Amino acid sequence: MIVVTSFSSQKIADKPTLAVLSHVLPFPRHSGQEQRVYYTLRAARLRFRVVFITSVSSHDVSSVEERLSDHCDQCIVSASPYSHSTWSRLRHSGMASLFSLRTGLKKSNYVIGKIDFHPGFVETILSKHTFDCVLYEYWHAADSTMIFRQQGVPCVLDMHDILWNSYERLLAGYRWMPASLKRFRIMQYQAEEKAAWGKFDAIVAINRDEYETVAKYVPATTRLFYAPMGSDVKGIWQYSRQSYSTPQFAFYGGLGSKVNQACASRCVNSIMPNIWKEYPQAEIWLVGSNPPESIRALGADPRVKVTGYIDDVRSLLSTMVAVLCPWEGRYGFRSRLIEVMGLGVPVVASPDAAAGMDLEPNQGILFGATDQELGELAKQLIADPAFAEQISFSAHRQVYHKFSIENTYGRWMEELAGWLTTRRGQQNS
Template structure:
């Protein structure tokens, strides 16, 4: 029986950030289909140490595994990129050890499909292997957005966008199937790549509806004085940093008496400085984000740069909280604005929407309840990942025939 090799740019466990949430659920679903081997990077030694817990969570369904702590810094990767003409996204993750492990698995095991999670992992898949490429988002478009912001790094971002898109296009041309997290991302790639023979599909994210359940057991907190607005996310990630700075500086002043909690690990100095405002709280890492989502009067997602689907929005909706999202944060989410959440473009529109919901608790509760129902209707992970059996099973059926 065919086996699967799963490649990931970050160890897919624990599922405590956006990319790990998707990669973990996909890995778990693939393990139900057959033996899966894992090759992934880790951010540091603490991240790599999660491998035993990952094995235990899969209940013995994981074969060989190689988890490598990534040590190449951005400066070194940037120099390599200039010398080789490659995008930094590739040189940052390049590794001879990773390449040798992949070659070993392909030589020694009956691998029917290599499932690569995130574009930079495609560089380790040799020609001839059946590749399912989960791009998740169109990363080259993200770098285009960075370049449009201007500044001294704009030329670097433009170069990265060009070089990375060329690699994304080459990868999709040789992949058996290319996946994106939303129909919008898939359509954007297809329109730009112009590869009529490429099989490009969307594989949507879900949400853990048992965990993100307002009736679940988790630590609750007492609400303080004044309305609480909450943003959740990894706070060393540039789009999140941009979002909270912009919100604190342009939207929050137009919402009297409201407090703004920025909830997420690794806040950079620019985020920590926001906490000098009496109305802004920067929490850093918290034991359970549900505690803060549950305490929020409103959850805000004011991202100006975003790709794919925002798990933070899905999680807040699953928790039955009213969400106010920017158009970028709403893209790819299958819900009805005005019923399941509010979508507001720009500082004035967001401030107005927040003030209106804060003054109408009945409408806020109605939107929160509708959000939870929408997640229950369409966002179970089992439903979202059901196509994996066909995506991976193609090679298994051909082999059996």
């Protein structure tokens, strides 16, 4: 079942039509990927007629269709074959496992690329609709680009990040897996991801380092865009830092993630003890949805607060001395750092946490190479209020100028529209 719904009466001739093919929805905006899709659509609609193409459970088609009315001009919502029945789920789950064993890819690659957005599905869509460009969120469905490109429709990939880096981090946690097998699986994944890049006419990187990496592996004819994760620093994330009586620090990020769980644990077990030596009353707040029992157990110390999901997280974060981020791994983009810096909350982080993000050190973000150094920087913010205020103002100033919606997603859509105009001109000449 495929449901097509138009929300705008705007004529196609008014603006070029951009199709956004995505298994990630622009709501409820709890995750970084949902935030990115939301802001991408918001910026795109200023320059394009936006058609959002997605696949969801058959039970969710109507509700998703209704919610998409605020985010696009037309939606094409397909009921995923994966969820048609219990038998269908079992059959596809088994096939996804075999696919994963054979290719080294994840099961999600199979579900998205071989079931939900397979080339036949795209061919059906293209037989009834006309697009000027197609934007893919993630590369999982790269095989379907051939259908669009055969019709002269350019395909653009928003990478979100280089996925083999996060896959490597995932496998590192599998203690049962031999090191040789881990290396082989990562090599398989790298090969598949690099091959997928070659199937797109343009690629969007969110991280400066990852932009340089992609440039090494794609043809010179591939257009590369740099579009970091922006935030509404002029609106909901505007400066609002508040004074405090009890020194409070926070780790901020979804706690369903193994990586974030490790960071949160380091904050409690390795960074805060240094702070507690001089400020025993200081608190650490672990702010994020879906904390597992291992994280909730840290709350046995009354100075450790585990919140779970919070609706009005800005009001809480605004009271913090700083947000701690002892991240490991030079990949991706920590959009949560941009949000808290927008509020004027200083960030104390490892160098990896902001690698490739174009954040100037000491301008709202302080870097420490070890947990000991991070603790010392955190204590300095308590001991020197004037220094803390300076860092607070510079935090907001830096992200206001670099990471507003206009300077990130807005600039990207302006560049995309210009590239498409130039491309059409060259093809017509």
